[in-house]
Amino acid sequence: MNRPSPQLVVVVATVVASGLVLPEVVTPARIPLLLVFAVAIPGLGWAWRLRLPDTGDALLLAITISVCLLVVVGEGMALLRVWSVKGAFLVLAAIAVLGVAPLHLFVRVAEQSMILLRVGRTHTDGAVVRRDPASWWPPVLLSWIGVLVLALVVREAPTALRAPLVIGYVLMVPGLACVRLVRLPNRLAELALAVGLSLALAVVVAQAMIYLHVWSPVLGIAMLVIIASLATCAELLTVHWPQRTPPDGGESG
Amino acid sequence: LDGRASHGAVGVRPSAAVSTERHDNIALEGASVQLPLRRSAVGSNHDRPPSVQPRWDNLQSLAIVLFAALMWIIGFWGADPRDMTDIGLLTLFTLPVIAALAVLTGSFFIALRRRAPEWVLAMHVVVFIGLIHGTPPALFHTLRYGWAWKHVGIVEYILRTGMVDTTISSRPIYHSWPGFFGGSALLTELLGRSTLLSLAVWTPVAFNLFNLLAARFLLRTLTDDRRVVWLALWLFFVTSWLGLDYYSPQGLAFPLYMVLMGLVLRAHRRPRDFSHNVDRPVTKVMSARAVLPIMVLVMTVIASSHQITPLMMVLGLTTMFILRQARGWHVPVLAVVLTVGWALVVARGYTLDHLNGLTIGQPVQNSVDTFEKSADVRGGQVLVSFGGRLNTAVALSAALVGVYKAWRRRRLDHGALLLLLSPMLLLAVTEYGGEVLFRVVLFASPFTAYFAALAIYCDGAEGARTRLAVTGAVLTAILLPTFLLGYYGKDAQNYFTPAEVKAASWLYENAQPNAVIVEGSRNYPQRFRNYEKLNLLSIANEPKDSRDRVLADPAGRLSNWIAAGPSHKPGYVLITRSQKVANDLIGPMPVGSLERIEQALRASPRFRVALNTGDAVVFTLAENRNQA
Numbered sequence: 082m083n084r085p086s087p088q089l090v091v092v093v094a095t096v097v098a099s100g101l102v103l104p105e106v107v108t109p110a111r112i113p114l115l116l117v118f119a120v121a122i123p124g125l126g127w128a129w130r131l132r133l134p135d136t137g138d139a140l141l142l143a144i145t146i147s148v149c150l151l152v153v154v155g156e157g158m159a160l161l162r163v164w165s166v167k168g169a170f171l172v173l174a175a176i177a178v179l180g181v182a183p184l185h186l187f188v189r190v191a192e193q194s195m196i197l198l199r200v201g202r203t204h205t206d207g208a209v210v211r212r213d214p215a216s217w218w219p220p221v222l223l224s225w226i227g228v229l230v231l232a233l234v235v236r237e238a239p240t241a242l243r244a245p246l247v248i249g250y251v252l253m254v255p256g257l258a259c260v261r262l263v264r265l266p267n268r269l270a271e272l273a274l275a276v277g278l279s280l281a282l283a284v285v286v287a288q289a290m291i292y293l294h295v296w297s298p299v300l301g302i303a304m305l306v307i308i309a310s311l312a313t314c315a316e317l318l319t320v321h322w323p324q325r326t327p328p329d330g331g332e333s334g
Numbered sequence: 335l336d337g338r339a340s341h342g343a344v345g346v347r348p349s350a351a352v353s354t355e356r357h358d359n360i361a362l363e364g365a366s367v368q369l370p371l372r373r374s375a376v377g378s379n380h381d382r383p384p385s386v387q388p389r390w391d392n393l394q395s396l397a398i399v400l401f402a403a404l405m406w407i408i409g410f411w412g413a414d415p416r417d418m419t420d421i422g423l424l425t426l427f428t429l430p431v432i433a434a435l436a437v438l439t440g441s442f443f444i445a446l447r448r449r450a451p452e453w454v455l456a457m458h459v460v461v462f463i464g465l466i467h468g469t470p471p472a473l474f475h476t477l478r479y480g481w482a483w484k485h486v487g488i489v490e491y492i493l494r495t496g497m498v499d500t501t502i503s504s505r506p507i508y509h510s511w512p513g514f515f516g517g518s519a520l521l522t523e524l525l526g527r528s529t530l531l532s533l534a535v536w537t538p539v540a541f542n543l544f545n546l547l548a549a550r551f552l553l554r555t556l557t558d559d560r561r562v563v564w565l566a567l568w569l570f571f572v573t574s575w576l577g578l579d580y581y582s583p584q585g586l587a588f589p590l591y592m593v594l595m596g597l598v599l600r601a602h603r604r605p606r607d608f609s610h611n612v613d614r615p616v617t618k619v620m621s622a623r624a625v626l627p628i629m630v631l632v633m634t635v636i637a638s639s640h641q642i643t644p645l646m647m648v649l650g651l652t653t654m655f656i657l658r659q660a661r662g663w664h665v666p667v668l669a670v671v672l673t674v675g676w677a678l679v680v681a682r683g684y685t686l687d688h689l690n691g692l693t694i695g696q697p698v699q700n701s702v703d704t705f706e707k708s709a710d711v712r713g714g715q716v717l718v719s720f721g722g723r724l725n726t727a728v729a730l731s732a733a734l735v736g737v738y739k740a741w742r743r744r745r746l747d748h749g750a751l752l753l754l755l756s757p758m759l760l761l762a763v764t765e766y767g768g769e770v771l772f773r774v775v776l777f778a779s780p781f782t783a784y785f786a787a788l789a790i791y792c793d794g795a796e797g798a799r800t801r802l803a804v805t806g807a808v809l810t811a812i813l814l815p816t817f818l819l820g821y822y823g824k825d826a827q828n829y830f831t832p833a834e835v836k837a838a839s840w841l842y843e844n845a846q847p848n849a850v851i852v853e854g855s856r857n858y859p860q861r862f863r864n865y866e867k868l869n870l871l872s873i874a875n876e877p878k879d880s881r882d883r884v885l886a887d888p889a890g891r892l893s894n895w896i897a898a899g900p901s902h903k904p905g906y907v908l909i910t911r912s913q914k915v916a917n918d919l920i921g922p923m924p925v926g927s928l929e930r931i932e933q934a935l936r937a938s939p940r941f942r943v944a945l946n947t948g949d950a951v952v953f954t955l956a957e958n959r960n961q962a
Contacts, residue, residue, distance in 0.1 A: 149631045284675065
């Protein structure tokens with residue numbers, strides 16, 4: 082007998098759960114359906130990717146990953162003081178869907194896009210290599226995302242909107258802005274390093290605030306936005322700055 | 335791939351098996367490694383693959399298990415938890431209940447003997463979990479064990495405020511390691527806030543099912559033989575008497591610890607271990623790269639949810655890697671960084687304030703502290719305490735026999751032995767509020783069960799399998815009563831009636847912030863609502879001199895305590911049924927002390943009854959002291 086495809090299970094479960102959580106439907110079916118969603122679905126696709134031959138092991142890892150994600154998102158919101166059940170649900174649903182999404186295609190498209198965006202087309206103007214305007218976009222975009230997140234936090238926007246954006250920003254952007262300065266050749270490594278560095282920066286900022294007795298989530302986000310903005314400014318300056326071609330006439334970038 | 339599993343057991347050389355060797359390609363950390371695999375190839379009837387077993391046997395097992403469950407339900411039908419005496423839920427055991435356990439045990443070992451398919455063995459263990467751990471919630475209808483109520487209080491705080499506060503003065507430890515509570519709050523809010531208590535009530539069942547999957551995952555890294563795995567799982571559940579499966583961070587962190595160790599054993603064992611142990615299940619080897627994100631996630635949750643499990647994680651992993659049972663230095667380093675990082679960043683305030691609580695280098699004293707906790711028990715609780723200890727002693731003895739047998743046969747898994755012994759390092763670090771010995775037993779328990787299973791495991795001819803079934807059943811007959819004593823024996827004090835919950839709920843709703851609330855003891859549904867606003871004083875937890883003064887003049891002393899509180903906020907005294915039961919069974923005051931205090935307050939003109947729910951009485955001062 083064929084097992085139901087994990088993609089189908091995850092997509093159907095996510096759609097059903099969305100139909101219950103987002104419009105705040107209260108029905109007796111909500112408890113069992115959302116219980117199954119919360120403790121099994123976000124990790125199902127990721128466990129399935131491991132291609133374990135044993136169903137029990139696959140189920141265990143799906144539950145383990147889901148429960149751990151539930152804990153991380155729950156405690157993250159409580160520590161950052163951005164509690165929102167809808168925001169948390171959106172994060173979990175996104176992770177669930179990403180688990181069964183064809184990531185290799187995304188990675189390929191992202192790689193191509195990033196190559197275009199980051200390197201851009203270069204042309205030689207005498208001995209000086211200049212970039213096309215396309216290469217301006219990523220740092221500018223990252224800066225504006227920071228401004229947007231900071232505005233949402235300061236203006237206390239609805240937590241359903243604020244929570245996923247703040248969590249996503251803290252997990253990715255400050256590190257990405259810094260890592261881009263190094264210009265790693267491997268885009269996947271760049272993304273992985275971006276997440277790690279973002280977490281590290283968040284920890285350093287939090288620790289600094291604790292030591293200085295100035296604990297404030299808004300201040301923390303502001304610090305991260307400043308760090309990211311400084312990095313993007315640095316990238317803009319280095320990109321825009323005319324670069325001499327090497328003596329052998331090779332291109333930089 | 336599982337169908338290719340060897341029928342030879344790890345740790346036991348098949349006696350009558352003719353072994354053949356073949357080579358399989360396995361992916362180990364991205365490299366293709368050729369390792370020998372040994373399969374027992376006995377052509378006799380009893381070695382048929384499980385899938386071709388007659389279906390009738392399996393249906394028979396299913397019917398027997400359902401019959402056992404039915405007997406259990408009939409046995410408890412109409413039981414009243416108020417009738418429990420000093421040996422807890424065991425008081426309510428009837429002949430059908432005992433018969434149900436005997437039938438279930440017998441059926442499990444018969445299934446094991448005839449090499450039943452895995453689902454049949456799993457069905458026995460799942461039903462065992464359902465019956466043992468589902469009975470208290472089904473019978474009590476309220477959350478069992480006082481500490482579980484306190485944990486509900488933290489989740490209620492997060493749901494009410496949307497945050498944790500690491501600088502809070504009341505129970506900062508939970509705010510500093512908020513993983514379990516944050517996850518519980520999010521789950522509760524997803525399902526609907528009214529589900530918090532019902533979720534908490536059924537947690538032991540959920541955690542034990544999680545334990546079953548996690549322990550199976552872990553044990554399958556140690557042996558390829560399904561019968562050893564399920565025998566070990568059975569022994570694991572009949573030796574898990576500690577009751578640390580309640581609504582708590584420990585309950586979540588323990589299965590995660592088992593998953594982590596399983597991942598490490600699957601992805602980071604050195605190749606030489608595989609070649610030494612020819613029965614190793616190579617199909618279960620996982621890529622270290624693929625497993626790393628999951629390990630980091632699990633480590634993060636362990637490090638942010640509990641205090642002693644991260645310590646155990648660091649000790650276990652460091653020992654494994656230092657003693658070269660696994661490779662990949664980054665794994666223990668990650669564990670140390672996450673554990674220490676969390677303790678010094680998020681939980682910095684609590685950590686620095688309590689560093690002197692570590693009792694490093696005092697293993698004997700730390701062990702003695704655990705024994706001292708049960709030194710004052712009375713009546714049936716002495717038997718309960720003895721039952722738990724005997725269970726652990728028998729299980730450890732069997733495990734030592736298993737270690738010896740494996741060593742004699744040159745099949746000793748050093749990694750498993752190390753993970754059995756490494757929890758003892760905890761004794762050298764902390765006394766953990768007098769509970770460290772319990773945690774040592776807990777973290778060693780999957781490996782204790784594994785080696786105990788090896789001790790009674792026999793492979794080969796039908797006679798040997800019959801010996802295995804009989805020995806297993808006899809060992810269960812010794813372990814099960816002691817398990818039941820340990821696990822159910824404290825239920826007289828762990829059970830709270832709805833009337834007690836109602837009284838505590840009323841008090842927490844109506845008491846003004848920081849008003850003094852005097853409680854007979856802490857054994858009642860405590861602090862589950864508005865917990866940070868309460869100023870609680872427990873008579874049982876006062877120093878002995880202070881307790882004696884209260885017992886000498888209850889109305890006078892307690893009115894003074896309340897009068898010392900804020901003048902404009904009326905104080906209360908709460909005496910409940912479960913407080914009296916707990917004090918009479920485990921102290922510290924003489925038997926009947928809380929009953930005498932209640933009678934004295936009822937008779938005193940200084941107090942009046944503010945609420946009486948039958949099982950709980952709330953007193954307040956007859957007049958406001960300013961008016962007086």
